[in-house]
Every structure is written in C-alpha cells, then in structure tokens.
Amino acid sequence: MKIAFSPCPNDTFVFHALVHGLIPGASDWDVMYADIDITNKLAASGDGLEVMKISYAALPWVLEDYQLLPCGGALGRGCGPLVLTKDGNDDPASLAGKRVAVPSERSTAYLLFRLWAAQKVPGGIGEVIVMPFHEIMPAVRDGRIDAGLVIHEARFTYPEYGLTLMADMGSWWESDTGLPIPLGAIIAKRSLTNPEQIATWIRESVAYAWAHPEASDAYVLEHSQEMSREVAKQHIALYVNDFTADLGEDGYAAVESLLGRAAKEGLVPEFDLSLLR
Structure with missing residues (x-):
C-alpha cells in the first residue's frame, strides 16, 4: 500500500x-x-x-x-503559523500592497493568514507567492519578499535569520475561536x-x-x-x-x-x- x-x-x-x-x-x-x-x-x-x-x-x-x-x-494549540518580517517591522498595516510568501495556497497556514489579513491589513495584501517552506525565511532575510508565512520548525529557528515576528496565526485563531x-x-x-x-x-x-x-x-x-x-x-x-x-x-x-x-x-x-x- x-x-x-x-x-x-x-x-x-x-x-x-x-x-x-x-x-x-x-x-x-x-x-x-x-x-x-x-x-x-x-x-x-x-x-x-x-x-x-x-x-x-x-x-x-x-x-x-x-x-x-x-x-x-x-x-x-500554541503551534500556529507565523508571519515574519525583517528590520523590526511588526505593524500588520504595513503589508498593504506588499509581497508575501506562503508555503501553499491550499494550506491551513494560508487560510488562517487570509482570514487574519482581512481583519488586520487595510487595503489587503498585494501579491501572494507560493514557495517551499524552507526557502521562505532566507527570502525574507534577503529582501526578496516583504514578509513570509512560515510553519513547522521555523517557529524555533527564525531568530537565527534576524527576522521579526509580526503575528502568530495560532494565537489569533485560538483567541478568536477558542479551538x-x-x-x-x-x-x-x-x-x-x-x-x-x-x-x-x-x-x-x-x-x-x-x-x-x-x-x-x-x-x-x-x-x-x-x-x-x-x-x-x-x-x-x-x-x-x-x-x-x-x-x-x-x-x-x-x-x-x-x-x-x-x-x-x-x-x-x-x-x-x-x-x-
């Protein structure tokens, strides 16, 4: 099988x-x-x-x-995807019209991000780019994208890339639904x-x-x-x-x-x- x-x-x-x-x-x-x-x-x-x-x-x-x-x-619980940026940027409104990388357009991470962005990003995200999850943090660090939605072990390792946590999708989801x-x-x-x-x-x-x-x-x-x-x-x-x-x-x-x-x-x-x- x-x-x-x-x-x-x-x-x-x-x-x-x-x-x-x-x-x-x-x-x-x-x-x-x-x-x-x-x-x-x-x-x-x-x-x-x-x-x-x-x-x-x-x-x-x-x-x-x-x-x-x-x-x-x-x-x-406590294991949600993270929105990461660089240079200390933690203002969701700054993502309006910007380029954001996600690991899949058919992922829970993507759905949570889009539901969060609808509440937090006036004017909406600019371009969403699908990228293998292990390539996202280097792309944010190198300025090839404005922000990245990361999953898995990235929540433990993102400081090594000098990145800033803008939002934890899990914390937002749990506070919004209790689930x-x-x-x-x-x-x-x-x-x-x-x-x-x-x-x-x-x-x-x-x-x-x-x-x-x-x-x-x-x-x-x-x-x-x-x-x-x-x-x-x-x-x-x-x-x-x-x-x-x-x-x-x-x-x-x-x-x-x-x-x-x-x-x-x-x-x-x-x-x-x-x-x-």
Missing part, C-alpha cells in the same frame, strides 16, 4: 513504526516523502496515493474521493475497503512512538533537512499530541469552523460539511 507524508519530524515520528513493519498485522507500505504543497496538489489531481498527509485546508477539493481519518494528523488549530490531515481513498483498519494501525503507530520515543531517532534525523536533534524533539513535542491519536469533538469542531468560515469567504469551494465525519 502507498502512503505519502512529509519528511518533517512529527510525521516521521508518527509513522516510523507503521512503515518499518513494527505494527503486527499491518500492511507493507511504500512511502513517498513530499512537501505539503506537493501532496495537496497530488490528492486533488486524481492520481493520489491510497493514504496521504495533506493540509486540512485542502480537504474541500478532495472529499469526494478521500475520507478524513480521525488520527495521525496535526492539530494543536485548536487544524494543520495536517491524514486521508484515505474512499475506494479502500479497510479505512477503519488503517486508522487502527496509525493509532498503534502513534502509541508505539510514545512508548519508544528513541526508536525513531535515526529515521527522524535522516529526513529532517539538517535539523538539530534538539529542534527535532521540540518539533515533535509541539505537533504530536492527543489530537494525533484521536481528533475528538474539539478536533472536528476546529476543522468545521475553519473550513466553514473559509467557504463563506470564498477561499475554498463550498462543500458538504457532513463529509468530514
């Missing part, structure tokens, strides 16, 4: 046991490692893999062919006959990761794009939590709130919210 997820530490930590044959009775897995923008597009293309990690923001484009699995993904931030979703093709079994295997892989946190160290660091061991551990601690094991009512409410609001703003297609469960 084929699965796609990112090389980021939270994903390799979560799926280590599953893809290394450590879950009794689980299928063998062929892994594709890809940036979230790639998996978002692949899932929507009709040529996606059986199981994929995509952004929650990309769900409206794929729900007819894929179902949301209730585990394995990334939701949380966790839905970031990455695990989806499975609706044509599969065993989605519940796949979800069980993923839960067992999460449980194994928590029970044996050092077992995946080499695998995590192999794919972590030269990230230090300490930053990788911070990354895992932030993005792998109770919502990874089970979305629960708060998790589903967060997804429904984000996508329902985005649909009303025309940022995603209208869709049947009942398809999320």
Whole structure:
C-alpha cells in the first residue's frame, strides 16, 4: 500500500513504526516523502496515493474521493503559523500592497493568514507567492519578499535569520475561536475497503512512538533537512499530541469552523460539511 507524508519530524515520528513493519498485522507500505504543497496538489489531481498527509485546508477539493481519518494528523494549540518580517517591522498595516510568501495556497497556514489579513491589513495584501517552506525565511532575510508565512520548525529557528515576528496565526485563531488549530490531515481513498483498519494501525503507530520515543531517532534525523536533534524533539513535542491519536469533538469542531468560515469567504469551494465525519 502507498502512503505519502512529509519528511518533517512529527510525521516521521508518527509513522516510523507503521512503515518499518513494527505494527503486527499491518500492511507493507511504500512511502513517498513530499512537501505539503506537493501532496495537496497530488490528492486533488486524481492520481493520489491510497493514504496521504495533506493540509486540512485542502480537504474541500478532495472529499469526494478521500475520507478524513480521525488520527495521525496535526492539530494543536500554541503551534500556529507565523508571519515574519525583517528590520523590526511588526505593524500588520504595513503589508498593504506588499509581497508575501506562503508555503501553499491550499494550506491551513494560508487560510488562517487570509482570514487574519482581512481583519488586520487595510487595503489587503498585494501579491501572494507560493514557495517551499524552507526557502521562505532566507527570502525574507534577503529582501526578496516583504514578509513570509512560515510553519513547522521555523517557529524555533527564525531568530537565527534576524527576522521579526509580526503575528502568530495560532494565537489569533485560538483567541478568536477558542479551538485548536487544524494543520495536517491524514486521508484515505474512499475506494479502500479497510479505512477503519488503517486508522487502527496509525493509532498503534502513534502509541508505539510514545512508548519508544528513541526508536525513531535515526529515521527522524535522516529526513529532517539538517535539523538539530534538539529542534527535532521540540518539533515533535509541539505537533504530536492527543489530537494525533484521536481528533475528538474539539478536533472536528476546529476543522468545521475553519473550513466553514473559509467557504463563506470564498477561499475554498463550498462543500458538504457532513463529509468530514
């Protein structure tokens, strides 16, 4: 069976046991490692893999062919995307008409940013540029763009680039809704006959990761794009939590709130919210 997820530490930590044959009775897995923008597009293309990690923001484009699995993904509190600038600029109004880089136009980060900007940036953003997330901070530092929306371990490393935090999208979202931030979703093709079994295997892989946190160290660091061991551990601690094991009512409410609001703003297609469960 084929699965796609990112090389980021939270994903390799979560799926280590599953893809290394450590879950009794689980299928063998062929892994594709890809940036979230790639998996978002692949899932929507009709040529996606059986199981994929995509952004929650990309769900409206794929729900007819894929179902949301209730585990394995990334939701949380205090883990939202950041808007970064340089030269100490922390005034959102200064982004009016400016160039901002984002990691994907079908990402939760992008949806949160556009909903935030609608409130905070009079006149609106100028140009939005899609860029691989690891290239955004250097581009802001070098003045090639005016601001960048960053995700993942960038929240720990942006000071190394001399950048300024303008806004934390997670803090804004949580204060506005009281809900966790839905970031990455695990989806499975609706044509599969065993989605519940796949979800069980993923839960067992999460449980194994928590029970044996050092077992995946080499695998995590192999794919972590030269990230230090300490930053990788911070990354895992932030993005792998109770919502990874089970979305629960708060998790589903967060997804429904984000996508329902985005649909009303025309940022995603209208869709049947009942398809999320």
